[in-house]
Amino acid sequence: MVSSTILGFPRIGPNRQLKKYVESYWKGSTTLEEMVNNTDELRLQNLRVMKENGLDILPVGDFSLYDHVVDTALMFNIIPKRFREHFESELSSVYSSNANGEYEKKSLYDVYFALARGIGDNSSKDITGGGLPSLEMKKWFNTNYHYLVPEISEETEFKLIHHDLIKQFVEAKQLGYVTRPVVLGPVTLLYLSKIEKAALHEHNRVEKYSLVSSLVPVYSELLAGLEAVGCKWVQIDEPILSTDIDEEISKCFFSFYNSFKSSLESRRKANSLGNSPEKISVILTNYFGSYSQNFKLVSTLPVEGYHFDLFYGKADLNEDVISGIEKDKVVSLGLVDGRNIWKNDISGSASILKYFISKFSPENIWISSSCSLMFVPYGLGSEQGKLEKRVLDKLAFATEKINEIKQIKDSIKNFDASAEGIALESISNSVDSDLLQSVLFNDESPELNRSLDVVERKKIQDSLYNLPLLPTTTIGSFPQTTEVRKYRQKFKKGEISKEEYDGFIREKTSKCVKWQLDLRLDVLVHGEYERNDMVEFFGENLSGFTTTSNGWVQSYGTRCVKPPIIYDDVTRLNQMTVDLTVFAQNCANKITKTEKNKVKGMLTGPVTIIQWSFVRNDIHTSKVAEQIAYAIRDEVLDLESNGICMIQVDEPAIREGLPLRPKDQELYKKWAVNSFKLSTSAVKNGTVIHTHMCYSDFNEIFDLIKKMDADVLTIENSKSDLKLISKDNNFGEKYSGGIGPGVYDVHSPIIPSKTEIRSRVNKLLEVFDKELLWVNPDCGNKTRTEEQVDLALKNMVSVAEELRGKI
Ligand SMILES: Nc1nc2c(c(=O)[nH]1)N[C@@H](CNc1ccc(C(=O)N[C@@H](CCC(=O)N[C@@H](CCC(=O)N[C@@H](CCC(=O)O)C(=O)O)C(=O)O)C(=O)O)cc1)CN2
Ligand code: MET
Numbered sequence: 001m002v003s004s005t006i007l008g009f010p011r012i013g014p015n016r017q018l019k020k021y022v023e024s025y026w027k028g029s030t031t032l033e034e035m036v037n038n039t040d041e042l043r044l045q046n047l048r049v050m051k052e053n054g055l056d057i058l059p060v061g062d063f064s065l066y067d068h069v070v071d072t073a074l075m076f077n078i079i080p081k082r083f084r085e086h087f088e089s090e091l092s093s094v095y096s097s098n099a100n101g102e103y104e105k106k107s108l109y110d111v112y113f114a115l116a117r118g119i120g121d122n123s124s125k126d127i128t129g130g131g132l133p134s135l136e137m138k139k140w141f142n143t144n145y146h147y148l149v150p151e152i153s154e155e156t157e158f159k160l161i162h163h164d165l166i167k168q169f170v171e172a173k174q175l176g177y178v179t180r181p182v183v184l185g186p187v188t189l190l191y192l193s194k195i196e197k198a199a200l201h202e203h204n205r206v207e208k209y210s211l212v213s214s215l216v217p218v219y220s221e222l223l224a225g226l227e228a229v230g231c232k233w234v235q236i237d238e239p240i241l242s243t244d245i246d247e248e249i250s251k252c253f254f255s256f257y258n259s260f261k262s263s264l265e266s267r268r269k270a271n272s273l274g275n276s277p278e279k280i281s282v283i284l285t286n287y288f289g290s291y292s293q294n295f296k297l298v299s300t301l302p303v304e305g306y307h308f309d310l311f312y313g314k315a316d317l318n319e320d321v322i323s324g325i326e327k328d329k330v331v332s333l334g335l336v337d338g339r340n341i342w343k344n345d346i347s348g349s350a351s352i353l354k355y356f357i358s359k360f361s362p363e364n365i366w367i368s369s370s371c372s373l374m375f376v377p378y379g380l381g382s383e384q385g386k387l388e389k390r391v392l393d394k395l396a397f398a399t400e401k402i403n404e405i406k407q408i409k410d411s412i413k414n415f416d417a418s419a420e421g422i423a424l425e426s427i428s429n430s431v432d433s434d435l436l437q438s439v440l441f442n443d444e445s446p447e448l449n450r451s452l453d454v455v456e457r458k459k460i461q462d463s464l465y466n467l468p469l470l471p472t473t474t475i476g477s478f479p480q481t482t483e484v485r486k487y488r489q490k491f492k493k494g495e496i497s498k499e500e501y502d503g504f505i506r507e508k509t510s511k512c513v514k515w516q517l518d519l520r521l522d523v524l525v526h527g528e529y530e531r532n533d534m535v536e537f538f539g540e541n542l543s544g545f546t547t548t549s550n551g552w553v554q555s556y557g558t559r560c561v562k563p564p565i566i567y568d569d570v571t572r573l574n575q576m577t578v579d580l581t582v583f584a585q586n587c588a589n590k591i592t593k594t595e596k597n598k599v600k601g602m603l604t605g606p607v608t609i610i611q612w613s614f615v616r617n618d619i620h621t622s623k624v625a626e627q628i629a630y631a632i633r634d635e636v637l638d639l640e641s642n643g644i645c646m647i648q649v650d651e652p653a654i655r656e657g658l659p660l661r662p663k664d665q666e667l668y669k670k671w672a673v674n675s676f677k678l679s680t681s682a683v684k685n686g687t688v689i690h691t692h693m694c695y696s697d698f699n700e701i702f703d704l705i706k707k708m709d710a711d712v713l714t715i716e717n718s719k720s721d722l723k724l725i726s727k728d729n730n731f732g733e734k735y736s737g738g739i740g741p742g743v744y745d746v747h748s749p750i751i752p753s754k755t756e757i758r759s760r761v762n763k764l765l766e767v768f769d770k771e772l773l774w775v776n777p778d779c780g781n782k783t784r785t786e787e788q789v790d791l792a793l794k795n796m797v798s799v800a801e802e803l804r805g806k807i
């Protein structure tokens with residue numbers, strides 16, 4: 001019989017309990033023991049829910065207190081030097097304890113949360129002094145989840161420093177669950193990691209992947225440990241297989257999986273006590289796309305099964321791939337979409353399943369989710385009676401998706417493979433039709449282009465606004481304090497009136513304008529106090545969207561987002577931001593008694609709205625982008641006609657949306673760029689269009705950024721080691737718009753010193769024309785405290801003012 005399973009389940013709990021449990025421990029209002037008990041209970045609750053909803057095999061090790069990549073790094077002792085030194089005594093107690101037995105638990109949690117959050121946060125009063133920066137955060141493939149980047153150096157000594165995964169397996173087994181531990185694979189781990197320059201003579205990839213041989217012993221120790229306690233299957237995640245891997249990475253796969261197999265075999269021999277347990281099997285797991293040509297390599301690896309993402313990797317429903325699967329392998333079919341919230345087409349899924357049953361033995365087939373279900377909300381329970389029925393009827397969140405897997409399994413009960421033939425053509429992909437009809441695919445359309453180029457526009461803009469050299473600005477949001485969130489919560493619950501809520505937001509906004517003027521910032525913002533989130537807010541204000549009351553998804557650590565759902569055609573019903581932006585501009589005019597300081601309008605662009613929402617899948621995404629772009633375009637024009645002459649359209653997710661394989665990227669780039677241009681190009685040449693990006697590698701999307709044709713680009717830069725401004729790139733010569741690479745990292749609670757900011761600006765001045773350079777933080781201020789923002793911006797403005805006289 002086929003088995004039902006999933007690759008992973010949401011960790012945050014049905015009501016974001018993870019956030020509450022972990023954050024209250026950080027604040028010191030609960031003890032470590034309470035936090036551990038609470039989160040253990042959450043983890044066990046997940047197992048119960050998975051089982052009750054019909055799964056045969058449950059994942060373990062998919063749960064995490066912060067992030068599964070940092071979990072893996074810590075388990076294998078990948079701890080950067082700054083933390084190893086700081087926690088020397090704690091770590092030695094961990095190392096000296098018997099990994100099987102009890103180690104000093106607190107020590108390891110301290111190290112873990114320090115890696116994730118850094119040391120020197122605002123829980124200590126020492127917010128200005130140094131501190132240890134956390135690991136860098138990066139996007140997990142093309143999702144809005146962020147993982148922590150492990151740092152490997154020549155001093156890294158891979159070793160298995162605890163046995164928590166084995167303990168979790170045993171615990172689940174004792175509770176009667178059949179489970180499959182989930183482990184991040186070695187090649188993907190290296191791919192995601194940062195190799196400290198010290199480890200390499202040249203920053204050289206060959207050496208990075210050669211480290212894989214040192215990972216063989218730790219993985220084989222872990223798997224041998226699991227085998228010894230009766231574990232039959234382990235899921236090794238290698239989503240890097242959804243990208244085009246090169247020769248080096250292919251070799252790395254080949255060498256790891258082969259050496260690992262023999263290493264495990266020697267451990268078995270060494271440990272053999274007569275009654276050796278059944279051998280553990282590996283299911284190699286790829287998701288977010290197809291294996292495509294990588295399957296040739298994969299099919300030669302000594303693993304016992306493969307997982308296929310049959311939602312985003314439908315290309316694998318192909319004779320070449322399927323004929324490469326040996327008959328005795330397990331095939332795990334990712335039939336239920338782990339990235340989106342629409343109900344499954346059960347009969348379509350059943351057809352795919354039937355096809356596989358006609359080729360492989362049912363005992364060797366698993367029905368699964370395309371990827372972990374952590375990218376969709378926990379369950380529809382709390383939406384009942386709140387969401388419109390016609391929308392609710394179309395949805396399946398994580399819990400319902402498990403149920404769908406069971407339904408798919410049940411639907412083939414009476415299927416007789418020998419009687420009913422299923423042709424491959426009947427289950428493989430169809431091609432999109434009338435795509436090219438959209439204005440987004442017509443580069444020359446006047447709707448997409450401004451009448452003057454960026455250099456000519458700058459001349460007009462300079463004459464209008466009289467900004468100083470190195471103008472200072474912020475990215476938009478100001479702190480979303482507990483007070484702000486409480487007011488919004490009360491308003492949503494009906495405890496305060498709309499008038500009272502609006503009054504409070506205006507008061508915050510006017511104070512924020514005064515604050516910025518006191519700081520002597522040149523271009524102001526209104527602060528975004530009225531927004532719960534930069535995407536959800538627009539979802540609440542545009543037609544065709546709906547928002548949920550509890551549809552949270554983890555974005556990083558304990559931070560979550562509530563992606564809106566796009567279920568119909570999108571139109572703008574009313575002005576969304578004009579009132580408050582004009583209010584902020586009037587506040588500024590009143591205070592300065594001039595119209596000198598401009599307030600920048602603040603909107604989110606179509607690509608980011610799409611990327612951070614759950615999008616309908618009955619039309620091509622570019623069509624949805626076109627609809628949103630027209631709505632934003634109307635808003636931009638209304639802001640302009642109400643006197644707002646600088647307008648920022650944020651596109652932080654533009655890099656994240658880039659398809660994983662180069663062959664799919666051109667189409668995306670076209671509609672992504674043109675939907676931004678459609679949103680912004682209707683304004684007068686004197687109106688300054690800003691855009692903002694973060695979590696992007698500037699190098700990778702430079703051409704795309706240039707084509708967007710914004711007047712000013714502010715971009716995250718401080719965390720990525722100033723890669724952007726390395727002189728070799730010549731960006732200074734190639735980019736002719738205004739540019740504001742962030743001069744400090746807003747995601748760290750540590751206050752940037754003037755020295756640090758000055759050194760960054762000076763480096764930027766070596767690369768970019770001083771007439772084009774802006775001075776700003778690298779992202780919005782919403783997650784910081786007001787005190788942190790005040791100190792950081794004071795330093796930033798002071799540096800800009802000093803330098804103006806000197807350059
Ligand atoms: N969608 C999206 N994706 C993004 C970003 C982004 O800004 N938006 N930024 C990047 C980084 N990601 C981030 C993701 C989340 C948060 C974040 O701070 N999230 C908040 C929730 C923000 C929110 O929507 N809050 C709501 C709901 C508030 C809430 O939780 N209320 C409490 C009660 C109020 C209180 O006492 O705090 C409750 O319901 O229990 C609001 O403000 O209205 C959190 O998890 O804490 C920050 C950055 C990349 N991806
Ligand atoms: C994740 S990008 C954030 C841009 C937004 N304007 C803000 O300042 O919060």
Ligand SMILES: [Zn+2]
Nearest residue numbers: 652694779780
């Ligand atoms: Zn940002």
